[in-house]
Amino acid sequence: MIAAERVHTLNTARVRKGRYVLYWMQSSHRASSNLALEHAIERANNLGIPVLACFCFDVSYPGANERHFQFLAEGLIAVGRALEERGIQLILMRGTPGEVIPDLASEAALVVTDTGYLALHLTWRKAVARQISCPLIQVEDNVVVPVKIASVKEEWSAGTIRMKLHRLITRFLEQVEPARVDSSSLSLDAGGLAYEEARSLPREAADRSVAPSAFYRGGEDEAARRLDSFISHDLDRYGTLRSDPVLNVISNMSPYLHYGQISPVRIAQRVLESGKAGADTFLEELIVRRELSMNFVTYNPHYDSYFGLPAWAKETLSRHEKDPREYTYTESEFERARTHDPFWNAAQQEMMVTGKMHGYMRMYWGKKILEWSESPEEAYRIAVLLNDRYELDGRDPNGYAGVSWCFGKHDRAWSERPVFGKLRYMNANGLRRKFNIQRYADHISALTGD
Ligand SMILES: Cc1cc2nc3c(=O)[nH]c(=O)nc-3n(C[C@H](O)[C@H](O)[C@H](O)COP(=O)(O)OP(=O)(O)OC[C@H]3O[C@@H](n4cnc5c(N)ncnc54)[C@H](O)[C@@H]3O)c2cc1C
Structure with missing residues (x-):
């Protein structure tokens, strides 16, 4: 029920x-x-x-x-x-x-x-x-837990919403069997276009500057196929390897979730039924992190703007606004992946060409836009713009929360440094230390033919 x-x-x-x-x-x-x-x-x-x-x-x-x-x-x-x-x-x-x-x-x-x-x-x-x-x-x-049932206010972080969600998850993993349809509407004449006409929609788009993805096909059947494959082959390694952009041990569910082509309740049920290692880590992302984003856009009217960031983050960023930047790039240079950093460029290319950047690289990508822009406000604007333009899962609560996270939202203060102030910092050496990041860059350039 x-x-x-x-x-x-x-x-x-x-x-x-x-x-x-x-x-x-x-x-x-x-x-x-x-x-x-x-x-x-x-x-x-x-x-x-x-x-x-x-x-x-x-x-x-x-x-x-x-x-x-x-x-x-x-x-x-x-x-x-x-x-x-x-x-x-x-x-x-x-x-x-x-x-x-x-x-x-x-x-x-x-x-x-x-x-x-x-x-x-x-x-x-x-x-x-x-x-x-x-x-x-x-x-x-x-969502698994209805947003206003989970919390009646904007939550500070995953830490503050986690318990509230955990208390309610089981109750909202309700099993609902598909009902029999008593009266068919197939012969009803209600005007409109038949659904097959959707085929011509892409060519009618007002903006045709971004080509369809050759890597992700839409549809609930495709979403189900990908979920099956993830559960069979990758879920047990998700807890340990999900951050590695070389391995791609992730579900790739985000475009399907964005368009509602798959139900988060159904994903959670399938993952729990599998009994695989990695299930808890995966549900932390699918439910706690994702539903924290829904909480953010529901209770913060400035969710897609720099003004929506927490006061401490804006204050520390403004204190460091005039700090000299080693590199600065314009929107167009970022967009064309023309920075000095081959790993950042690879992440931007991955997004532009496939329509989906690996999750770990998204954090690095956003942090570096902040570091290499004229001002934090400009950096925020560019990050949202590029994310929404190229990601198949863009224009989503997760996108606004994700970009805002790079600017301190849902995070805490760290030790102070130039440009970032007290915001968490990320650098290329971290990527080199953790992963075979050169392989990632090589893989992306093979995809894009660069
Ligand atoms: C700068 C930046 C921009 C982002 N933009 C988007 C966006 O436009 N759309 C989007 O859906 N996500 C966005 N994210 C969050 C996250 O990176 C993606 O949800 C994830 O990479 C999607 O890949 P996946 O489905 O293979 O993830 P998996 O790791 O397989 O996770 C399963 C699901 O959990 C949820 N999830 C995973 N990580 C996060 C997270 N950090 N925050 C919230 N939910 C999460 C997603 O719904 C995801 O589909 C962004 C993060 C950052 C740092």
């Missing part, structure tokens, strides 16, 4: 007679382990009507480019097919949810949606809730 704390009604309208229950799919692009979808099916079965699923796309969505649209489109086609097998029609609508959903909702008994955490996603839900005259029900299914 779906935990009641996941389900919220966002307006006061009453259920009425309708042709269908509208499932507005926004952040969970999957047909399996999708609690919002299961809730919609249950409500529709009770009312004796079908579920119509809808996804709104806006080719000028802020920061989205051809790479993102390709991954999104692959995911939509996969979920469209999977829903069809269950007797549910998925239609695509052009426009923002505020423009599209009220029209479709005019024939619905109620609307069910999933949960988003970024400002734009909250605005969309508010706009739709205001405009429709049937209930808008939101189901929070892209």
